[in-house]
Amino acid sequence: MSRDPDAADDDALDVANANAAFYAAFEARDLDAMAEVWERSTRATCTHPGWPTLHGWVQVIGSWEAIFRNTPWIQFVLTDEIVEVEGDTAWVTVTENILQGESVHASSAAALNVFVRRTAGGGWRLVVHHGSPVASSDG
């Protein structure tokens, strides 16, 4: 709370950029870019919509490899993005409006992404991604 407001704004912007890099890597289905976004550690954790939680970098990157291999194309329209920074940790809540598949199937997911500040070189790393399906209102 005693932090410089300008520095806090910079932090929030940096986190928003890191979050954008995550979705850019997903859309591009670029495994190297996805690896660059993450903290590649044992505490890296990922919950894909409908999946059980995966723990540790080996499981996490394995899931992205499988998803990218089985996704011909995917596009995200992100709405309701809110960034919160608390010291060296930050979290982003965002609604993922998803277009994918040959039939241009549209769906929606609620995501919570947790980032930690890098100890050197600046920037933020994604340490937890949790996406969950949102039931359609006409379902």
Added chain:
Amino acid sequence: MSRDPDAADDDALDVANANAAFYAAFEARDLDAMAEVWERSTRATCTHPGWPTLHGWVQVIGSWEAIFRNTPWIQFVLTDEIVEVEGDTAWVTVTENILQGESVHASSAAALNVFVRRTAGGGWRLVVHHGSPVASSDG
């Protein structure tokens, strides 16, 4: 990383206790106890399984009131709980094995709970809860 290991252990235990208090309040369907667990702020955020994300304490507590009113009983068996502490922020990933309803319907959810350290008086407050349905393997 330079923190006293004993203090880090204490932090993780405190966070685990705060997480347990959240599920105890849920099982008891006790709105006052649930309010005590949370940081009652505009950044309080809650995603119930299948729901869109709710932002702000008024929306969050309103959702618990509605859920408690419509839940005759509910019981959680928690598995795979992992606590991570990063400065004044912590997050817990846990699998919620849920018994509820008159037919003892069993289901499973993946949860991510984010806590922040209280500025005074010690302890931790829940600031984000995100629960998502896990598809059953025989589904």
